[in-house]
Amino acid sequence: MAVAGAGMVTVAGAVLFIPGEQGSQAAGSAPRAVVQGDPLTAQEIARASTIASAGSREHMAAGQVKLLYVERDDDKEADERRRADAYLYDYSADRLIVRTVDLDRGTVVEESVARGVQPPPSKAEEATAAELLLAHPQYGGGVRESYARAGGRQLRSAADLGLRGLIFTPAGERGPARHCGIHRCLRLFVRLPDKTWLDTSRIVVDLSAKKIHTLEW
Structure with a gap:
């Protein structure tokens, strides 16, 4: 998460100085010893x-x-x-x-x-889920078409997409998605270049099985 005007970026518990006024001042001062309560470097x-x-x-x-x-x-x-x-x-x-x-x-x-414990997804998992979505014979083409309309250019890879993933826990599903909760499954939200979001409400990405499930309702 970038902090505007503060000259630093927080990444996974670590604070890294970036170029700028405060970053330059910090670089010129003696580094402080890391103590027990400090975030990880x-x-x-x-x-x-x-x-x-x-x-x-x-x-x-x-x-x-x-x-x-x-x-x-x-x-x-x-x-x-x-x-x-x-x-x-x-x-x-x-x-x-x-x-x-x-x-x-x-x-x-x-x-x-x-087993059965599902922490929040990592950025790498979100990228893997997007790659599985793009490889899907039905949904992949639709994602590429929507991206081209929104951005005026072709989608090069999953890295071009804005991604947000949430863990999916089934609630009475009868199809393959019923295995989620034991399998590691994500609901993937995809943002396009024009800041709109694809309707992926019925799509579940099963990272354990490396498959896409479609919810039925």
């Missing part, structure tokens, strides 16, 4: 991501597991060490894996695994 997020992913690289390369995001660990009972929680999702087994990384020691100190 970009370097800490990258370090935690690498450490937490080390045991899943083969599955991540195959697309079976993805790192969703990294957050600061706020366990008040922990010691004063800097720790981060890395959230990974195993689509092949529909498991949420949370690995707590001790950033000082460079090791995973805790791991929990749960």
